[in-house]
Amino acid sequence: MTLSPEFLAVVSLAGGISAIIACIKVILTPLDKIKQHDRDIQELKDREKKRNDMDKAILNGLQAMTNHMIDGNGIEQLKASRNELNHAIADIATDHK
Numbered sequence: 144m145t146l147s148p149e150f151l152a153v154v155s156l157a158g159g160i161s162a163i164i165a166c167i168k169v170i171l172t173p174l175d176k177i178k179q180h181d182r183d184i185q186e187l188k189d190r191e192k193k194r195n196d197m198d199k200a201i202l203n204g205l206q207a208m209t210n211h212m213i214d215g216n217g218i219e220q221l222k223a224s225r226n227e228l229n230h231a232i233a234d235i236a237t238d239h240k
Contacts, residue, residue: 200231
């Protein structure tokens with residue numbers, strides 16, 4: 144039994160298309176990983192900024208409390224640090240990621 148040239152052409156064409164699709168998948172897989180890594184890096188940068196903002200608010204609050212404990216004054220600084228802490232906490236609480 145011999146196969147017709149048309150059948151062989153279709154089989155060869157299908158094999159070629161399958162090989163091209165496989166090559167495209169191999170090429171695109173690293174690119175997809177790079178895109179995911181870029182998204183992950185950006186998320187880490189955003190988290191780091193929020194953490195730095197919170198650390199700053201906490202340190203300002205500690206400084207205001209220390210000054211108040213030393214001289215019994217600095218109430219306005221305490222109120223400002225309270226507002227800064229409230230703002231930082233609100234930012235974290237409303238983050239839906």
